[in-house]
Amino acid sequence: MALSNRKRRQLSLGIQAAVFVIAVAVLTVIIDWGAVQQSFFNLEPVAPMFPGVITTGLVNTIQYTFFGFLFGLLAGTLLALMRLASFPVYRWIATAYIEFFRGIPAILVFIALGFGASLAFGLNLSTLQTAATALAIVGSAYIAETIRAGLQAVPAGQVEAARALGMPAWRAMVSIQIPQAFRIVLPPLTNEAILLTKDSSLIYVVGMAGAAAELTKMGRDGITMYQAGMTPLVVAGFCYLIITVPLSLLARRLEARGPAKASRKKKVKA
Amino acid sequence: MSDEQAAGVVIEDLHKSFGDNEVLKGISMRVDPGEVVCLIGASGSGKSTLLRCVNRLEDPDAGRITVGQFEATDPDVNLDAMRRRIGMVFQQFNLFPHLSVLENCTLTPRRVLKQSASEAEEEALRQLDQVGLKDLADRRPAQLSGGQQQRVAIARALTMKPQLMLFDEPTSALDPETVGDVLTSMRSLAEAGMTMIVVTHEMGFAREVADRVVFMDQGVVVEEGPAQEVIGDPQQPRTQDFLRRVLNPLAE
Numbered sequence: 001m002a003l004s005n006r007k008r009r010q011l012s013l014g015i016q017a018a019v020f021v022i023a024v025a026v027l028t029v030i031i032d033w034g035a036v037q038q039s040f041f042n043l044e045p046v047a048p049m050f051p052g053v054i055t056t057g058l059v060n061t062i063q064y065t066f067f068g069f070l071f072g073l074l075a076g077t078l079l080a081l082m083r084l085a086s087f088p089v090y091r092w093i094a095t096a097y098i099e100f101f102r103g104i105p106a107i108l109v110f111i112a113l114g115f116g117a118s119l120a121f122g123l124n125l126s127t128l129q130t131a132a133t134a135l136a137i138v139g140s141a142y143i144a145e146t147i148r149a150g151l152q153a154v155p156a157g158q159v160e161a162a163r164a165l166g167m168p169a170w171r172a173m174v175s176i177q178i179p180q181a182f183r184i185v186l187p188p189l190t191n192e193a194i195l196l197t198k199d200s201s202l203i204y205v206v207g208m209a210g211a212a213a214e215l216t217k218m219g220r221d222g223i224t225m226y227q228a229g230m231t232p233l234v235v236a237g238f239c240y241l242i243i244t245v246p247l248s249l250l251a252r253r254l255e256a257r258g259p260a261k262a263s264r265k266k267k268v269k270a
Numbered sequence: 271m272s273d274e275q276a277a278g279v280v281i282e283d284l285h286k287s288f289g290d291n292e293v294l295k296g297i298s299m300r301v302d303p304g305e306v307v308c309l310i311g312a313s314g315s316g317k318s319t320l321l322r323c324v325n326r327l328e329d330p331d332a333g334r335i336t337v338g339q340f341e342a343t344d345p346d347v348n349l350d351a352m353r354r355r356i357g358m359v360f361q362q363f364n365l366f367p368h369l370s371v372l373e374n375c376t377l378t379p380r381r382v383l384k385q386s387a388s389e390a391e392e393e394a395l396r397q398l399d400q401v402g403l404k405d406l407a408d409r410r411p412a413q414l415s416g417g418q419q420q421r422v423a424i425a426r427a428l429t430m431k432p433q434l435m436l437f438d439e440p441t442s443a444l445d446p447e448t449v450g451d452v453l454t455s456m457r458s459l460a461e462a463g464m465t466m467i468v469v470t471h472e473m474g475f476a477r478e479v480a481d482r483v484v485f486m487d488q489g490v491v492v493e494e495g496p497a498q499e500v501i502g503d504p505q506q507p508r509t510q511d512f513l514r515r516v517l518n519p520l521a522e
Contacts, residue, residue, distance in 0.1 A: 160327055161364035161423075165378040165430060166354030175377060179368050 068135025076143025114206030277338030357427030417448025
């Protein structure tokens with residue numbers, strides 16, 4: 001069949017629109033919208049959830065995530081430097097740590113820390129301490145890889161130029177490599193903050209007092225408290241978006257800005 | 271150049287391999303203080319590797335290099351102290367993109383030589399003035415043309431008051447119309463008495479500015495001598511062949 005490209009494009013659009021209309025029609029018929037609304041969008045328990053879901057839930061989620069990310073960033077930077085160290089034992093330790101904690105579900109870390117810290121170390125951790133530590137342990141493994149990739153993305157010529165000027169290795173790292181790597185890793189680090197925000201919900205498995213409740217806990221408690229379906233969970237979900245959507249927009253802006261250009265030309269020496 | 275002494279370079283029987291590929295097969299040469307030597311030869315002849323061994327960006331496998339009072343190949347040499355006396359200009363400029371032109375020139379004097387901000391800036395502006403770019407001190411490298419970036423790189427190296435300058439194909443990545451400004455800056459540096467080793471394909475510059483020209487091929491020095499003689503009247507067949515192809519690319 002010899003259709004022109006223009007005709008083919010029109011046909012393709014037409015098919016997509018038709019599939020969409022059919023899908024909407026089918027969903028309208030087979031789904032009991034009344035039940036859906038009753039279960040997920042029942043406005044009755046929404047008002048009583050405020051302001052607690054914000055002043056306690058959102059605030060706690062932000063707090064757990066913030067400290068988890070902060071310590072994760074510090075530990076991740078250290079791990080990244082260890083992975084690039086000339087002393088091989090540091091490299092092995094960092095690689096083992098990163099592979100281990102990237103390879104296991106984060107929820108295991110929360111459980112181990114929430115129930116094991118007192119048994120193993122005699123530590124009585126608060127909810128904030130447990131959540132922040134667990135997020136830092138898991139987050140640092142991912143952050144370390146991001147930072148290592150960022151450091152290695154700085155062109156080798158930059159460090160060579162610094163060393164050729166007579167800068168010691170550490171000075172080249174501090175003044176030349178890290179500032180340039182920082183710009184490269186900002187977007188992926190922002191994405192990591194989004195992931196940690198969502199992972200902070202895992203503290204739910206450990207349990208916590210009402211004042212320490214974060215969004216997921218408040219959502220689930222709302223289900224029991226109001227006996228009005230899943231709506232409190234939906235409210236909690238939208239509260240996560242208050243954190244994650246701005247972060248995601250920020251990441252996109254940082255990505256669009258891009259790292260500082262090393263030079264106008266991209267000729268590579270043979 | 272100020273009161274700093276120019277340093278001489280002595281290279282003896284230098285060997286360097288990358289894996290199975292022997293890039294330098296016993297190079298010996300000397301560069302007297304204040305002398306300008308151009309290294310010429312085809313790509314892969316080992317010129318750049320030789321240059322990079324002088325400030326130990328590459329570690330030679332065997333042989334000896336001395337730069338002024340520094341024993342460059344001594345395993346215990348203070349590399350940072352030695353490199354502060356050796357300026358290097360790269361093909362890709364390698365300016366620091368996150369710093370302004372002025373900061374590129376003041377960072378190392380301030381952080382490494384512990385100069386005060388005003389002292390470092392004064393010297394940086396003096397060197398930028400020398401290469402004609404004082405007015406661009408506040409720009410970022412990305413806002414400059416390739417030729418301007420390369421002249422900033424020269425000024426940056428000179429703020430460390432080097433006794434020897436190494437140039438690794440400084441004009442090979444430039445738009446043709448900006449090559450002249452860079453070569454002019456290099457010529458005035460040569461006239462001021464700086465010791466210079468220049469890896470280059472600019473035969474005109476080599477002929478006019480270099481005291482001596484060294485032709486390398488496949489890891490050995492094939493021919494060396496006064497610039498006029500090596501370029502104007504080469505004796506070795508390999509040199510003749512190379513120069514014929516460089517000076518007259520359309521022949522054959």
